[in-house]
Amino acid sequence: MMVALCFVLAGCGTREPEVRTVRVEVPVLVPCKTQEVAVPPWATASLKKSDSVELKVRALLAERRQRIGYERELVAASGACR
Template sequence: MACLLLVLSGCAALEPEVRTVRVEVPVLVPCKMQEVSVPPWAAASLKKSDSLELKVRALLAERRQRIGYERQLETAVDACQ
């Protein structure tokens, strides 16, 4: 019995070891990007009675708009990854 008390008192005299452990865990972070607004398309206001030249110009302008809009969308997606 005395031996048991001696062992227990020896454990109580030691200070607990304090260690700092760094654990790296990936955490999901919500993406905070402004919403990309859809531009007013150039060909949306075309009428059947408009001239062929006007229609072609509007479609070419809309193509450039679409390319710019897609770049904005790609930038927003890349910023969130």
């Protein structure tokens, strides 16, 4: 029995090791490079207390449109990184 075990172990020791190249694909984090979204000059920034109500309402409506556009640019910039 001991002799058979020696032959088995000797047979494993004479075999050359098999060399293989294995390719492993691993996801790597890449920094997101987008242009910074510029804050627009808001329409209500230059309003005064003495301005008419009509002028203030028009400026508020214009600023609302500016804000919507600005938010869309921010969403597009953050979506480009996905």
